[in-house]
Amino acid sequence: MNMKRWIALVIAVGLFFVSIAFQFISSIATADFESMFSMEQIDDDISEKVIEEGAGTNKIAVLHLNGVIQDTTPSSFINTGAYxxxxxxxxxxxxxxxxxxxxxxxxxxxxxxxxxxxxEIHDKIVEIQEEYEKPVYVSMGNTAASGGYYIAAPADKIIAHNATLTGSIGVIMESFNFAELADKIGVDFNTIKSGEYKDIMSTSREMTDSEREILQTMIDDMYDDFVQVIVDGRDLSEPRVRELGDGRVYTGAQAQEVNLVDELGSLDDTIAMMIEEQELGNAKVVEYEQGLGINQFLGVSMQSMFRADSDMFEIQDLLREGNAPRAMYLYSK
Incomplete structure:
Protein backbone atom coordinates (compact mmCIF):
# COMPACT_ATOMS: atom_id res chain seq x y z
CA MET A 1 0.00 0.00 0.00
CA ASN A 2 1.52 3.33 -1.07
CA MET A 3 1.72 6.47 1.03
CA LYS A 4 -1.38 8.11 -0.51
CA ARG A 5 -3.55 5.13 0.39
CA TRP A 6 -2.22 5.10 3.95
CA ILE A 7 -3.02 8.80 4.30
CA ALA A 8 -6.53 8.26 2.91
CA LEU A 9 -7.10 5.37 5.35
CA VAL A 10 -5.94 7.44 8.33
CA ILE A 11 -8.21 10.31 7.29
CA ALA A 12 -11.21 7.93 6.92
CA VAL A 13 -10.62 6.41 10.37
CA GLY A 14 -10.26 9.87 11.86
CA LEU A 15 -13.50 11.04 10.28
CA PHE A 16 -15.25 7.93 11.63
CA PHE A 17 -14.23 8.67 15.22
CA VAL A 18 -15.02 12.37 14.84
CA SER A 19 -18.51 11.37 13.64
CA ILE A 20 -19.03 9.12 16.67
CA ALA A 21 -17.86 11.85 19.04
CA PHE A 22 -20.15 14.39 17.37
CA GLN A 23 -23.19 12.10 17.69
CA PHE A 24 -22.40 11.39 21.34
CA ILE A 25 -22.04 15.08 22.14
CA SER A 26 -25.29 15.81 20.28
CA SER A 27 -27.06 13.15 22.35
CA ILE A 28 -25.80 14.75 25.55
CA ALA A 29 -26.83 18.21 24.38
CA THR A 30 -30.38 17.14 23.56
CA ALA A 31 -30.91 14.85 26.57
CA ASP A 32 -33.64 15.67 29.07
CA PHE A 33 -31.45 15.45 32.18
CA GLU A 34 -34.07 17.01 34.43
CA SER A 35 -36.51 14.24 33.55
CA MET A 36 -33.80 11.58 33.78
CA PHE A 37 -32.66 12.42 37.26
CA SER A 38 -36.15 13.18 38.58
CA MET A 39 -37.10 9.49 38.35
CA GLU A 40 -37.43 7.68 41.65
CA GLN A 41 -35.66 4.33 41.87
CA ILE A 42 -38.01 1.68 43.29
CA ASP A 43 -35.87 -1.34 42.36
CA ASP A 44 -32.41 -2.07 41.02
CA ASP A 45 -33.85 -2.22 37.51
CA ILE A 46 -37.13 -0.31 37.81
CA SER A 47 -37.77 3.37 38.40
CA GLU A 48 -40.89 5.53 38.32
CA LYS A 49 -41.37 8.92 36.72
CA VAL A 50 -44.09 11.30 37.85
CA ILE A 51 -46.25 12.41 34.92
CA GLU A 52 -49.06 13.96 36.96
CA GLU A 53 -48.71 15.27 40.49
CA GLY A 54 -51.24 14.33 43.15
CA ALA A 55 -52.17 15.55 46.62
CA GLY A 56 -52.42 12.18 48.36
CA THR A 57 -50.31 9.05 48.73
CA ASN A 58 -52.33 7.05 46.20
CA LYS A 59 -50.76 6.39 42.83
CA ILE A 60 -51.83 5.23 39.39
CA ALA A 61 -49.05 3.24 37.75
CA VAL A 62 -48.69 3.34 33.95
CA LEU A 63 -46.73 0.46 32.39
CA HIS A 64 -45.76 0.47 28.71
CA LEU A 65 -45.67 -2.77 26.72
CA ASN A 66 -43.98 -2.12 23.39
CA GLY A 67 -42.78 -4.60 20.76
CA VAL A 68 -43.16 -8.30 20.13
CA ILE A 69 -43.89 -10.25 23.32
CA GLN A 70 -41.03 -12.74 23.45
CA ASP A 71 -38.93 -14.03 26.32
CA THR A 72 -35.61 -13.22 24.71
CA THR A 73 -32.70 -11.38 26.27
CA PRO A 74 -31.61 -8.26 24.35
CA SER A 75 -28.47 -9.15 22.39
CA SER A 76 -26.39 -6.31 23.82
CA PHE A 77 -26.45 -3.15 25.88
CA ILE A 78 -26.93 -1.27 22.62
CA ASN A 79 -30.37 -2.79 22.13
CA THR A 80 -32.04 -1.01 25.04
CA GLY A 81 -35.40 -0.55 23.32
CA ALA A 82 -36.22 -4.24 23.01
CA TYR A 83 -39.11 -5.73 24.96
CA GLU A 120 -47.91 -15.29 31.69
CA ILE A 121 -48.84 -11.61 31.40
CA HIS A 122 -52.55 -12.45 31.31
CA ASP A 123 -52.24 -14.59 34.45
CA LYS A 124 -50.28 -11.87 36.24
CA ILE A 125 -53.03 -9.33 35.49
CA VAL A 126 -55.70 -11.68 36.84
CA GLU A 127 -53.56 -12.29 39.93
CA ILE A 128 -53.29 -8.56 40.60
CA GLN A 129 -57.04 -8.14 40.24
CA GLU A 130 -57.89 -11.04 42.52
CA GLU A 131 -55.11 -10.94 45.13
CA TYR A 132 -54.64 -7.18 45.45
CA GLU A 133 -58.12 -6.12 44.27
CA LYS A 134 -56.68 -3.40 42.04
CA PRO A 135 -58.36 -2.23 38.84
CA VAL A 136 -56.40 -2.74 35.64
CA TYR A 137 -57.22 -0.65 32.56
CA VAL A 138 -55.69 -1.16 29.11
CA SER A 139 -54.95 1.73 26.77
CA MET A 140 -54.28 0.48 23.24
CA GLY A 141 -51.75 2.26 21.04
CA ASN A 142 -51.21 1.83 17.30
CA THR A 143 -51.47 -1.96 17.52
CA ALA A 144 -52.78 -4.27 20.22
CA ALA A 145 -53.45 -7.41 18.22
CA SER A 146 -53.44 -11.16 18.83
CA GLY A 147 -51.30 -11.63 21.97
CA GLY A 148 -51.82 -7.91 22.61
CA TYR A 149 -55.55 -8.55 22.81
CA TYR A 150 -55.04 -11.77 24.79
CA ILE A 151 -53.42 -9.82 27.62
CA ALA A 152 -56.02 -7.04 27.39
CA ALA A 153 -59.03 -9.36 27.65
CA PRO A 154 -59.14 -9.61 31.49
CA ALA A 155 -58.79 -5.84 32.01
CA ASP A 156 -61.51 -4.00 33.92
CA LYS A 157 -61.73 -1.62 30.99
CA ILE A 158 -60.22 -1.53 27.49
CA ILE A 159 -59.78 1.82 25.73
CA ALA A 160 -58.59 1.95 22.12
CA HIS A 161 -57.84 4.75 19.71
CA ASN A 162 -60.27 5.00 16.82
CA ALA A 163 -57.49 3.83 14.44
CA THR A 164 -55.92 1.17 16.69
CA LEU A 165 -55.42 -2.20 15.01
CA THR A 166 -56.64 -4.89 17.36
CA GLY A 167 -58.27 -8.31 17.24
CA SER A 168 -56.34 -10.84 15.13
CA ILE A 169 -57.69 -13.47 17.52
CA GLY A 170 -56.00 -16.75 16.74
CA VAL A 171 -52.81 -18.78 16.65
CA ILE A 172 -50.23 -19.12 13.89
CA MET A 173 -47.25 -21.40 13.30
CA GLU A 174 -45.06 -21.04 10.23
CA SER A 175 -41.93 -22.51 8.71
CA PHE A 176 -40.10 -22.41 5.38
CA ASN A 177 -39.69 -25.22 2.89
CA PHE A 178 -36.46 -24.95 0.88
CA ALA A 179 -36.61 -28.44 -0.66
CA GLU A 180 -37.34 -27.34 -4.23
CA LEU A 181 -34.75 -24.56 -4.12
CA ALA A 182 -32.18 -26.96 -2.69
CA ASP A 183 -32.80 -29.38 -5.53
CA LYS A 184 -32.23 -26.64 -8.09
CA ILE A 185 -28.93 -25.48 -6.64
CA GLY A 186 -27.70 -28.95 -5.67
CA VAL A 187 -27.92 -28.84 -1.88
CA ASP A 188 -28.48 -32.09 0.02
CA PHE A 189 -29.98 -32.29 3.51
CA ASN A 190 -28.78 -35.09 5.78
CA THR A 191 -31.11 -35.82 8.69
CA ILE A 192 -30.63 -38.50 11.32
CA LYS A 193 -33.55 -38.74 13.73
CA SER A 194 -34.77 -40.91 16.58
CA GLY A 195 -38.43 -40.95 15.62
CA GLU A 196 -40.80 -40.36 12.72
CA TYR A 197 -41.83 -36.89 13.85
CA LYS A 198 -38.54 -35.60 15.25
CA ASP A 199 -38.00 -33.31 12.26
CA ILE A 200 -41.61 -32.13 12.03
CA MET A 201 -41.82 -28.79 10.15
CA SER A 202 -38.41 -29.45 8.62
CA THR A 203 -37.31 -26.87 6.04
CA SER A 204 -35.84 -29.62 3.86
CA ARG A 205 -39.01 -31.47 2.78
CA GLU A 206 -42.77 -31.33 2.35
CA MET A 207 -44.94 -31.76 5.44
CA THR A 208 -46.88 -35.02 5.61
CA ASP A 209 -50.63 -35.22 6.28
CA SER A 210 -50.09 -36.86 9.66
CA GLU A 211 -47.66 -34.12 10.69
CA ARG A 212 -50.11 -31.44 9.65
CA GLU A 213 -52.83 -33.14 11.70
CA ILE A 214 -50.60 -33.22 14.80
CA LEU A 215 -49.77 -29.53 14.53
CA GLN A 216 -53.35 -28.54 13.73
CA THR A 217 -54.50 -30.28 16.91
CA MET A 218 -51.97 -28.25 18.90
CA ILE A 219 -53.07 -24.99 17.28
CA ASP A 220 -56.74 -25.81 17.92
CA ASP A 221 -56.02 -26.40 21.63
CA MET A 222 -54.24 -23.06 21.92
CA TYR A 223 -57.03 -21.32 20.03
CA ASP A 224 -59.58 -22.83 22.44
CA ASP A 225 -57.60 -21.27 25.31
CA PHE A 226 -57.60 -17.89 23.53
CA VAL A 227 -61.36 -18.10 23.05
CA GLN A 228 -61.94 -18.99 26.71
CA VAL A 229 -59.81 -16.05 27.87
CA ILE A 230 -62.07 -13.69 25.92
CA VAL A 231 -65.24 -15.44 27.08
CA ASP A 232 -64.14 -14.99 30.69
CA GLY A 233 -62.72 -11.50 30.31
CA ARG A 234 -65.32 -9.89 28.07
CA ASP A 235 -68.44 -11.78 29.13
CA LEU A 236 -69.19 -12.83 25.56
CA SER A 237 -70.60 -16.19 24.52
CA GLU A 238 -68.23 -18.77 23.08
CA PRO A 239 -70.01 -18.91 19.69
CA ARG A 240 -69.80 -15.11 19.44
CA VAL A 241 -66.08 -15.09 20.25
CA ARG A 242 -65.41 -17.78 17.66
CA GLU A 243 -67.37 -15.75 15.14
CA LEU A 244 -65.27 -12.67 15.86
CA GLY A 245 -62.04 -14.64 16.23
CA ASP A 246 -61.38 -15.68 12.65
CA GLY A 247 -57.98 -13.96 12.60
CA ARG A 248 -59.09 -10.65 11.15
CA VAL A 249 -58.00 -7.31 12.60
CA TYR A 250 -60.40 -4.57 13.67
CA THR A 251 -59.96 -0.85 14.04
CA GLY A 252 -60.61 0.51 17.49
CA ALA A 253 -64.00 1.81 16.35
CA GLN A 254 -64.95 -1.56 14.85
CA ALA A 255 -63.79 -3.37 17.98
CA GLN A 256 -65.99 -1.14 20.13
CA GLU A 257 -69.00 -1.95 17.95
CA VAL A 258 -68.55 -5.69 18.58
CA ASN A 259 -67.74 -5.24 22.32
CA LEU A 260 -64.08 -6.18 22.08
CA VAL A 261 -63.21 -2.78 23.58
CA ASP A 262 -65.21 -0.53 25.90
CA GLU A 263 -64.32 3.05 24.98
CA LEU A 264 -62.40 5.09 22.44
CA GLY A 265 -59.73 7.48 23.62
CA SER A 266 -56.07 8.18 24.29
CA LEU A 267 -53.80 7.32 27.20
CA ASP A 268 -54.72 10.66 28.78
CA ASP A 269 -58.39 9.77 28.41
CA THR A 270 -57.73 6.40 30.04
CA ILE A 271 -56.04 8.07 33.01
CA ALA A 272 -58.97 10.47 33.34
CA MET A 273 -61.46 7.58 33.21
CA MET A 274 -59.65 5.67 35.94
CA ILE A 275 -59.44 8.72 38.18
CA GLU A 276 -63.16 9.40 37.81
CA GLU A 277 -64.50 5.83 37.85
CA GLN A 278 -62.27 4.58 40.67
CA GLU A 279 -62.58 7.82 42.66
CA LEU A 280 -58.86 8.52 42.66
CA GLY A 281 -59.03 12.29 42.36
CA ASN A 282 -55.93 12.91 44.49
CA ALA A 283 -53.81 10.15 42.99
CA LYS A 284 -50.35 10.80 41.59
CA VAL A 285 -49.79 9.29 38.12
CA VAL A 286 -46.42 7.64 37.56
CA GLU A 287 -44.80 5.73 34.70
CA TYR A 288 -42.65 2.70 35.39
CA GLU A 289 -39.36 2.75 33.52
CA GLN A 290 -36.75 0.08 32.88
CA GLY A 291 -33.40 0.75 34.47
CA LEU A 292 -31.63 3.84 35.79
CA GLY A 293 -32.05 7.03 33.83
CA ILE A 294 -28.33 7.45 33.15
CA ASN A 295 -27.96 3.84 32.01
CA GLN A 296 -30.90 4.22 29.67
CA PHE A 297 -29.40 7.43 28.32
CA LEU A 298 -26.02 5.87 27.64
CA GLY A 299 -27.65 2.85 26.02
CA VAL A 300 -29.85 4.96 23.75
CA SER A 301 -26.87 7.15 22.86
CA MET A 302 -24.85 4.11 21.84
CA GLN A 303 -27.82 2.78 19.92
CA SER A 304 -28.12 6.01 17.94
CA MET A 305 -24.41 5.90 17.10
CA PHE A 306 -24.46 2.26 16.00
CA ARG A 307 -27.96 2.13 14.49
CA ALA A 308 -26.89 -0.16 11.64
CA ASP A 309 -25.22 -2.59 14.04
CA SER A 310 -28.27 -2.54 16.31
CA ASP A 311 -30.54 -3.39 13.38
CA MET A 312 -28.19 -6.21 12.43
CA PHE A 313 -28.37 -7.65 15.95
CA GLU A 314 -32.16 -7.63 15.74
CA ILE A 315 -32.07 -9.40 12.35
CA GLN A 316 -29.72 -12.04 13.79
CA ASP A 317 -32.14 -12.58 16.70
CA LEU A 318 -35.01 -13.06 14.27
CA LEU A 319 -33.03 -15.55 12.23
CA ARG A 320 -32.12 -17.54 15.33
CA GLU A 321 -35.76 -17.56 16.41
CA GLY A 322 -36.78 -18.61 12.90
CA ASN A 323 -34.77 -21.82 13.18
CA ALA A 324 -37.27 -23.12 15.74
CA PRO A 325 -40.90 -22.85 14.57
CA ARG A 326 -43.23 -21.96 17.39
CA ALA A 327 -46.91 -21.23 17.90
CA MET A 328 -47.60 -17.53 18.25
CA TYR A 329 -50.42 -15.21 19.16
CA LEU A 330 -49.08 -12.81 16.54
CA TYR A 331 -50.49 -10.45 13.94
CA SER A 332 -48.07 -10.41 11.00
CA LYS A 333 -48.56 -8.60 7.71
Missing amino acids: NHKRFLEMLDKAGEDRNVSGIILRVNTPGGGVVESA
Missing part, protein backbone atom coordinates in the same frame (compact mmCIF):
# COMPACT_ATOMS: atom_id res chain seq x y z
CA ASN A 84 -37.84 -7.41 28.12
CA HIS A 85 -40.34 -10.03 29.27
CA LYS A 86 -38.77 -10.72 32.66
CA ARG A 87 -38.56 -7.02 33.45
CA PHE A 88 -42.16 -6.38 32.42
CA LEU A 89 -43.44 -9.16 34.71
CA GLU A 90 -41.35 -7.67 37.52
CA MET A 91 -42.92 -4.26 36.92
CA LEU A 92 -46.38 -5.83 37.14
CA ASP A 93 -45.36 -7.47 40.43
CA LYS A 94 -44.09 -4.16 41.81
CA ALA A 95 -47.27 -2.35 40.85
CA GLY A 96 -49.36 -5.08 42.44
CA GLU A 97 -47.37 -5.21 45.68
CA ASP A 98 -47.06 -1.43 46.16
CA ARG A 99 -49.77 -0.48 48.67
CA ASN A 100 -49.79 3.08 47.38
CA VAL A 101 -50.70 1.98 43.85
CA SER A 102 -54.49 2.06 43.64
CA GLY A 103 -54.83 1.42 39.92
CA ILE A 104 -52.75 0.14 37.00
CA ILE A 105 -52.89 1.18 33.36
CA LEU A 106 -51.19 -0.88 30.68
CA ARG A 107 -50.29 1.05 27.54
CA VAL A 108 -50.21 -1.76 24.98
CA ASN A 109 -48.54 -1.34 21.60
CA THR A 110 -47.72 -4.80 20.27
CA PRO A 111 -48.65 -7.16 17.42
CA GLY A 112 -48.58 -9.99 19.97
CA GLY A 113 -45.97 -12.68 20.41
CA GLY A 114 -45.36 -15.98 22.14
CA VAL A 115 -48.22 -18.09 23.43
CA VAL A 116 -46.55 -18.77 26.77
CA GLU A 117 -45.37 -15.19 27.30
CA SER A 118 -48.82 -13.78 26.54
CA ALA A 119 -50.40 -16.26 28.97
